[in-house]
Amino acid sequence: MTNLIEINGIKLTPVIEFFPTDFSRKDRKMPDGGAACAEWEPYWKSCLADSGVKGLNPIERGSCYVATSDISTEQLARSLPVFLEDCGGLAELHHADSRPILSGGLALSAYRHGILVLPTCCSDLSNLESWQTAAGYTGHSWEMLWIGHPWLSVKFQQPWLVLSDLHESDDPEARWMVDPADLRNAIIVAEEELNRFKEQLAQVLTDLGFVGNAMQVAADLSGFRSAESNP
Numbered sequence: 756m757t758n759l760i761e762i763n764g765i766k767l768t769p770v771i772e773f774f775p776t777d778f779s780r781k782d783r784k785m786p787d788g789g790a791a792c793a794e795w796e797p798y799w800k801s802c803l804a805d806s807g808v809k810g811l812n813p814i815e816r817g818s819c820y821v822a823t824s825d826i827s828t829e830q831l832a833r834s835l836p837v838f839l840e841d842c843g844g845l846a847e848l849h850h851a852d853s854r855p856i857l858s859g860g861l862a863l864s865a866y867r868h869g870i871l872v873l874p875t876c877c878s879d880l881s882n883l884e885s886w887q888t889a890a891g892y893t894g895h896s897w898e899m900l901w902i903g904h905p906w907l908s909v910k911f912q913q914p915w916l917v918l919s920d921l922h923e924s925d926d927p928e929a930r931w932m933v934d935p936a937d938l939r940n941a942i943i944v945a946e947e948e949l950n951r952f953k954e955q956l957a958q959v960l961t962d963l964g965f966v967g968n969a970m971q972v973a974a975d976l977s978g979f980r981s982a983e984s985n986p
């Protein structure tokens with residue numbers, strides 16, 4: 756267990772990705788230094804404002820992720836049409852196969868450490884399932900914990916659950932150790948927030964004029980895929 760960092764006070768915060776170029780309606784040049792530079796956040800906020808989305812703050816400086824708990828109903832109503840552009844808009848939501856899961860996932864943070872891991876490329880809100888599986892894992896060999904790519908891996912070393920650093924190789928490097936019970940509690944809280952967000956999303960769909968089973972559609976968009984979707 757040498758060099759492993761024990762983390763306590765774990766939180767898994769549901770976040771949605773607000774990628775700036777999706778919202779931009781002007782010919783804006785992305786800052787040369789990328790997300791690490793001081794110009795990034797003003798650029799990001801200006802792009803969102805082009806689509807009428809104002810007042811949001813990223814969960815971490817330089818990030819495009821916003822906590823679902825920090826998104827007001829008005830902000831969500833202005834953002835949702837942008838999120839749905841690639842799938843054909845509200846009209847296509849009547850077709851279950853056309854419903855996307857919103858891009859994002861769960862941000863891992865811990866007491867005295869702040870944010871440790873954000874979702875990576877290709878992650879979405881259904882990532883809750885990966886964390887649930889990881890929390891119950893008792894194998895002694897590494898198992899993938901999908902959060903996008905790069906990803907994490909997890910293994911059990913009594914009494915700890917060991918998390919790797921981000922990687923895309925076949926040789927994960929152990930980084931943190933957590934109490935499985937703490938992780939399960941964090942997952943419960945995250946799921947409660949996702950359920951609250953689902954209800955908020957259903958109301959926004961109705962307000963935007965969607966006619967149909969708004970709660971089922973909101974569940975699908977929030978990553979709660981059911982065996983059968985009823986539009």
